[in-house]
Amino acid sequence: MESRLCRWGIAGAGAIARRFCHDITRFARQSKVVAIAARESARADTFAADHGVARAHGSYRALAEDGEVDAVYVAVIHPQHGAVVRLMLEHGKHVLVEKPAVLSVAEWDELTTLAHARGVLLLEAMKVMCFPAWRALWAQLPERGQPHHLEAAFGSQVTGDGKLFDAALAGGANWDVGVYGLWLYAALCRRFSLPACPPVVMRKMGPSGVDLQSWYRFEGAFSARIGAAIDEDLPRHARLEGEGWGLEIVGKWWNPQQIRWDDGTEILMPVEGGLQFEADHLAELRAAGALDSPWLPQAVSRQVIGWLAAAACA
Numbered sequence: 001m002e003s004r005l006c007r008w009g010i011a012g013a014g015a016i017a018r019r020f021c022h023d024i025t026r027f028a029r030q031s032k033v034v035a036i037a038a039r040e041s042a043r044a045d046t047f048a049a050d051h052g053v054a055r056a057h058g059s060y061r062a063l064a065e066d067g068e069v070d071a072v073y074v075a076v077i078h079p080q081h082g083a084v085v086r087l088m089l090e091h092g093k094h095v096l097v098e099k100p101a102v103l104s105v106a107e108w109d110e111l112t113t114l115a116h117a118r119g120v121l122l123l124e125a126m127k128v129m130c131f132p133a134w135r136a137l138w139a140q141l142p143e144r145g146q147p148h149h150l151e152a153a154f155g156s157q158v159t160g161d162g163k164l165f166d167a168a169l170a171g172g173a174n175w176d177v178g179v180y181g182l183w184l185y186a187a188l189c190r191r192f193s194l195p196a197c198p199p200v201v202m203r204k205m206g207p208s209g210v211d212l213q214s215w216y217r218f219e220g221a222f223s224a225r226i227g228a229a230i231d232e233d234l235p236r237h238a239r240l241e242g243e244g245w246g247l248e249i250v251g252k253w254w255n256p257q258q259i260r261w262d263d264g265t266e267i268l269m270p271v272e273g274g275l276q277f278e279a280d281h282l283a284e285l286r287a288a289g290a291l292d293s294p295w296l297p298q299a300v301s302r303q304v305i306g307w308l309a310a311a312a313c314a
């Protein structure tokens with residue numbers, strides 16, 4: 001059995017990498033960041049100095065070759081995910097890749113096959129699934145029965161992040177934040193063994209050729225309306241309903257900490273940080289020798305990537 005402490009390297013010294021490093025350093029129980037890699041040494045050095053990380057690498061390859069690293073958090077922009085994930089898997093690293101994991105089902109299939117062949121984990125960092133409140137909800141849901149309808153959106157008026165408005169960098173609301181609501185829906189379908197048919201998609205395009213908004217409508221026994229926007233603040237709570245019951249994930253549903261059932265009962269599990277849960281989850285799976293996750297199943301990533309890729313062409 002592997003040691004329970006997972007030694008993490010981070011590929012890409014950008015915004016989310018800083019949050020991940022912060023949350024792990026302060027709040028993780030089985031994870032420690034030991035290395036950072038950036039395309040330029042200076043960026044890695046600055047990151048390492050700022051966060052007290054032991055080793056800084058001036059290339060992703062050097063991180064892949066670092067024998068003191070067990071798992072790599074891939075925190076580069078979406079179009080670079082696939083190549084960096086492949087590099088890490090080829091060097092026997094476990095991988096937690098930021099959302100959206102990759103931009104095509106074919107690439108995801110190739111990478112999961114490679115991960116299995118190398119005996120390592122490849123998981124998409126869908127943090128909501130690893131929050132304690134979400135897990136508590138998961139345990140309670142079957143008592144209430146199958147859900148019939150979901151409403152969830154993730155939208156904010158973005159200013160100044162050029163990559164989100166750049167079609168060549170897979171910008172747009174669909175890839176950036178549509179992934180969250182689609183994951184929620186797909187995970188619920190899986191939990192209740194419900195068929196998840198592809199959604200009807202409506203898009204609002206911007207002048208740079210990316211979708212400023214994408215709306216996904218699922219029909220059938222479990223219907224849903226999922227929203228994504230980079231040009232408008234959308235409601236932050238999510239609502240789920242079944243026969244005779246309903247609940248609201250209060251506040252930012254993608255950081256679930258308070259869930260209120262319509263009957264007045266509540267799940268209240270406030271946390272500090274948030275990204276430590278996904279890191280510790282991978283650490284636990286690694287220690288157990290698992291090659292997939294019950295909370296971040298590769299099959300759900302695959303389904304969501306398919307929907308996102310189809311929506312991107314709608």
Ligand SMILES: NC(=O)c1ccc[n+]([C@@H]2O[C@H](COP(=O)([O-])OP(=O)(O)OC[C@H]3O[C@@H](n4cnc5c(N)ncnc54)[C@H](OP(=O)(O)O)[C@@H]3O)[C@@H](O)[C@H]2O)c1
Pocket residue numbers: 011012013014015016017037038039040043075076077078080098099100125127163176
């Ligand atoms: N889970 C969450 O809550 C969350 C939140 C935000 C973002 N994300 C995801 O995390 C990933 C990174 O997002 P971010 O906001 O952290 O991005 P970012 O800061 O803009 O960029 C991350 C890194 O990507 C590399 N990079 C940036 N622009 C590039 C370009 N034009 N060509 C090649 N490489 C480039 C850089 O790596 P070097 O440092 O090596 O130069 C940069 O540090 C995205 O996939 C995003 O969807 C997740």
